[in-house]
Amino acid sequence: MEKNNAKAKLHIRKGDTVKVLAGDDRGKTGKVLEVVREKSRAIVEGINIVTKHTKPSAGKPEGGIKKTEAGVHISNLQLVDPATGKTTRVGRKLDSKGKLQRYSKKTGEIIK
CATH class of the missing domain: 2.20.70 (Ubiquitin Ligase Nedd4; Chain: W;)
Structure with a gap:
């Protein structure tokens, strides 16, 4: 980890177009929606889609299944x-x- 709470210098930023180098989505490109510096991960549009099940509650009575993007490690991305x-x-x-x-x-x- 970084020493003295220094933030890691990353080669990609929010808004960049990146190509996935490894994993199930290898070869795909997408736009970076968010970068999580603490975990060295980025959320890329249309990449690493996961299914989340939500239980019905008072606030959201319908519940259901929602597909969202999960983080991809920065080392598996390269800038286009x-x-x-x-x-x-x-x-x-x-x-x-x-x-x-x-x-x-x-x-x-x-x-x-």
């Missing part, structure tokens, strides 16, 4: 370069203002 549409590794470099920017290791272009 918005410029080329192909997967790429992500690097970080300082821009002219001294701010860290993500860039594509294949093309060298800044991402977002």
